[in-house]
Amino acid sequence: MSVQARSLIRKMRGGAQAHLLEADDGCCYIVKFKNNPQHRRILINELLASVFLRYLQISAPEAAIVELTPEFLRNNPEVAIQLGSRRSEVLPGRHFGSRFPGDPERLAVYDFLPDTLLGKVANLRDFLGAYAFDRWAGNADARQSIFFRASIREADGEQTASRFVVSMVDHGFLFDGPNWRFADSPLQGLYHRSLVYEQVRDCQDFQPWLDRIRHMPEEVIDQAFKQVPREWLDGDESELEKLLLRLLDRRKRIDDLLEDACAGARAKAFSNWKGSDS
Numbered sequence: 001m002s003v004q005a006r007s008l009i010r011k012m013r014g015g016a017q018a019h020l021l022e023a024d025d026g027c028c029y030i031v032k033f034k035n036n037p038q039h040r041r042i043l044i045n046e047l048l049a050s051v052f053l054r055y056l057q058i059s060a061p062e063a064a065i066v067e068l069t070p071e072f073l074r075n076n077p078e079v080a081i082q083l084g085s086r087r088s089e090v091l092p093g094r095h096f097g098s099r100f101p102g103d104p105e106r107l108a109v110y111d112f113l114p115d116t117l118l119g120k121v122a123n124l125r126d127f128l129g130a131y132a133f134d135r136w137a138g139n140a141d142a143r144q145s146i147f148f149r150a151s152i153r154e155a156d157g158e159q160t161a162s163r164f165v166v167s168m169v170d171h172g173f174l175f176d177g178p179n180w181r182f183a184d185s186p187l188q189g190l191y192h193r194s195l196v197y198e199q200v201r202d203c204q205d206f207q208p209w210l211d212r213i214r215h216m217p218e219e220v221i222d223q224a225f226k227q228v229p230r231e232w233l234d235g236d237e238s239e240l241e242k243l244l245l246r247l248l249d250r251r252k253r254i255d256d257l258l259e260d261a262c263a264g265a266r267a268k269a270f271s272n273w274k275g276s277d278s
Contacts, residue, residue, distance in 0.1 A: 130191075
């Protein structure tokens with residue numbers, strides 16, 4: 001989906017120096033710019049992740065291509081990249097947007113919940129799907145997530161309740177960020193709260209995401225490749241094709257990747273891990 005930036009809400013924290021912008025579809029997006037300090041490949045990684053996570057049914061924000069016109073940038077001079085005392089202009093054109101889950105003036109979004117609330121998150125098991133995904137895609141960062149309240153339909157299918165949900169965010173460092181390689185450290189991709197992993201004993205606890213990764217159709221990966229704006233690639237087409245071929249090959253290794261990672265991270269996160277011999 002492509003939208004056009006309409007107004008600036010605020011600048012966000014983080015090394016990519018993203019900005020929260022309102023677009024002409026009435027939604028707000030956390031926008032990472034093509035000339036961000038971390039590298040333009042970060043945008044490609046984010047866009048690919050949005051396609052893969054949607055297929056895997058792991059909660060994550062909707063993505064959009066956000067166009068910044070020269071007129072928008074003239075009218076919003078605060079939209080810029082600041083590195084120390086050095087200011088860099090944001091380039092007009094198409095950038096990556098991650099949809100904010102509601103009205104920023106009304107919806108409270110958190111990056112931390114105390115244990116008493118974390119354990120009651122409606123889709124807490126999505127952390128297991130995210131870890132399987134991060135192992136497959138070589139996420140070199142810690143697992144990043146946000147929490148907010150949403151109306152969840154109860155088991156009877158009739159009543160709804162307001163509960164916290166988690167959404168997985170910040171996927172710029174898949175494939176080891178701009179390096180486009182797979183660094184398989186077991187501690188990479190981990191969420192910093194072991195509570196979310198305490199029920200894990202073996203690889204079967206990562207179902208159904210394990211099977212979804214193992215059997216992901218090539219067409220899904222091809223679709224993701226075709227959505228990447230050509231100007232983001234800037235001559236990297238063949239490198240991206242090679243990366244995605246390696247990603248395809250890793251599907252059949254996902255069990256071993258998870259087994260090795262969970263065993264390696266046992267002391268830090270998977271205290272109840274028994275492994276394939278259990």
